[in-house]
Amino acid sequence: MSKKTTIYDLAKRLGISPATVSRSLNDHPSISGKTKKKVLEAAKETGYRINKFASNLSLQKSNTIGVIVPRLNSDFMSTVLSGIETIANNAGYNLVISQSLEQEEKEKFNTKTLFESGVDALLVSLANETMNYDHFSIFTDRKIPLLFFDRVIDLPNCPTIIIDNEAAGYQATEHLIQQGCKHIIHVSSGLNRSVYKLRYAGYRKALKENENNFRERVIQVDNFSPPEAKKVIDFIKTSVHPIDGIFVSSDSLAVYIIKELRSNGYQVPNDIKVVGFNNDPVAQVITPELSTIEYPGYKMGKLAGQSILSHLSGSINIETADQIILKHRLIIRESSQK
Amino acid sequence: MSKKTTIYDLAKRLGISPATVSRSLNDHPSISGKTKKKVLEAAKETGYRINKFASNLSLQKSNTIGVIVPRLNSDFMSTVLSGIETIANNAGYNLVISQSLEQEEKEKFNTKTLFESGVDALLVSLANETMNYDHFSIFTDRKIPLLFFDRVIDLPNCPTIIIDNEAAGYQATEHLIQQGCKHIIHVSSGLNRSVYKLRYAGYRKALKENENNFRERVIQVDNFSPPEAKKVIDFIKTSVHPIDGIFVSSDSLAVYIIKELRSNGYQVPNDIKVVGFNNDPVAQVITPELSTIEYPGYKMGKLAGQSILSHLSGSINIETADQIILKHRLIIRESSQK
C-alpha cells in the first residue's frame, strides 16, 4: 500500500512496455481501447500515481504558475488571487504564491526561487520598494511568460493588467470639487509605483483644471494601517487652510481616517468629504458609507489567469505585448455628498 | 544567454566531474575550498541555475508545501496564509495554494493534485461541505505530514491547530446574557464543521446554565455574504419572542446584519446586542464598534507553518499527533454593551 508503483511495475504486471503504459495513461490516440482499459484498471488496483517530478523533468514544464504579490492579506489582493486560482485550477495548473512584503529584496529572492522551481509563467504585482527590474530578466531572457497586474511596470513583451488610475484619480477629485471642496488633500503610499503615481497625477490634473486657490497637497503614508491615519489627522489639524476634502488611495486607510476624523470632532461629510479607492466590502458597512472607486479585483485575477494561460497554450502571439485596461467606476456614497 | 547550462556544462568547462560540481554547488564538506570557488564562479559566469525538476526527481522531495483553504478572499484566511507563507518562505519552502470553495469535490481534486505534484506536506482547512475524509489517505498512508487548521478533523497522526471554539461561543453568549439579553439567537454556517458546531454548543451551554425561558435558536446561513443578512432580519421581524441578542459566527456577516438592523429601525446595541467572531479589522471601524472573539489568524498561520516544518525536519516525532489550541479572547466593544 505504501510502496509506490511506477509505469514499469504496471508494464511488467500486464506484460506490455512502459511506453504503452505511459501512452495509455495520457490517453494517447494510437493506443487501443482495450489496452487503455487494462492499464487504467491496473493503475487503479495498484494505486498508481504519476510521479510529476519525472514527468516535469521529461517535459520541462510543471503545470505550475508562480505569483508574487506585495501581501496576501489585503481584501483586494486576496480577491485577485481568488480569481487567478479559480482560472488556474480549472485549467489544471497549480499556483505557487509568495509575498514580497513590499521589499525589493524579497521580490528578487522569490523571483529567483520561482524560476528555479520551474514555474511555467509568473504573475507579479510589484512591491512598493522595487526600483530595479533586472531580476525579471531570467524570465524575459528565456521567454517564460511574465505578466504584471495592478502594480505594473512596462517591460518588453510583458502584458499588463491595470485600470486607468489617472482617470480614476481625476474623477475622484473632480467629484470632490463638484461637491464644493476647496482644499482637497491626497493620501497615498509608495508614490514610485505607477498605480499611485497616476492617481496622484489625476488628482493634480483635476485641481489644475478647476483653477482657483486650491493647493495641491499629498500626504505620503508608509502603509495603509491604522496608525498612519493619525498622521493624516495631525496634518489636517495643523493645516493653515481648512481641509474639506480627502482623496485616499485605499479604502482600508480611508476608513481609518474617517474614524479618526469623527473621534476628533470632524463631521463626515459635512466638514470633510472623503473618497477612497478599491470598493472593499468595508466601504459599504461603515458610517457614513464610503464613496470610492470600484476596482474589479476578481475580474482582474481571472483575466490575469486567462491571459497567461493563453500565452502558455500559444494561442496568443507571445511577442505581442498587450495591455488590458479594466473599467473602473466612481461610486458615490454618503462620505462625499454635499 | 538563453541556452540553459547544466552541471555537465560546468564540469566540462572546468575539467572536473559532474559529481564534483554537484557537491560544490551543495556545499558538500568533502570538496576543497578552491574547487568550490571555481565552480561557484563558473556557475555565476554562465548563469547556471539548478533544475529543480531533476533535483526533485533524484531527491524525491520538492521543498514545497501544499495548502487547501475554503477560500482565499476572507480576511481571516488570507491572514492565516500570510503567516504560513512567511514561515515557509524563510525556510526555503514554496507554497502551493488552492481553494476548495467549500466543495468536497474540489477539495478531493486539489488533494489529489497536490499529492501528485509532490508536495512535502499538506495544510488543510476543510470545506464546509466535506463529510468524508478518505481522500486524505493518500497522504496519511504514505506518512506525508498532513495538518489541519481552523476547520479541522481528527485524523490519526495529523496535528490540528484550533482555538477552543466551544469556550469562545460560551463566552460570547454568556456576555450577552450578562448584558441583559433574554432572547439570543445564534447565526452560523456549515454546522457540520466542528468550528461552527462547537461555537453552537458553547452558545447552548451558556443558555442552559442561565436557566430561564430562553429559547435556543440557530439560524443557518449559506455563507457570510450580505444577502444572508436579510434572512436573519426576516427571522427577527417575524419572531414571536422579541430578539434582543445575536451571536454571529463571523464578523463579516455580523457587520452586514448590524447594517440591516439599523436600516430596519433597530438600535444596536439598545434594542439588539451583537457579538461577532474573528476580530476582523472591520469590527473596529463600523458604528457601533463590534464586540467579537479575537481569533489570532496570523499566529495560527505561523504555528501551522512551524509545526509542519518541524515535522519535515524530523525534529518532532511524526507519530505524536499534537493538537495546538490557541488563546482566544472576548473583546467587548459598543455593539453589545448595555
Add this chain to the structure above:
DNA sequence: ATGAAAGCGCTAACAT
C-alpha cells in the same frame, strides 16, 4: 578530495 556510473520515473522519437 574527486570520479564513474547507476538510478530517480516519465516521455517521445524512432523503430516495427
Add this chain to the structure above:
DNA sequence: ATGTTAGCGCTTTCAT
C-alpha cells in the same frame, strides 16, 4: 498499435 531506447539533469554510492 506497440516496443526500444535515449534522454531529462541531478544526487549519491561506491570506488580510487
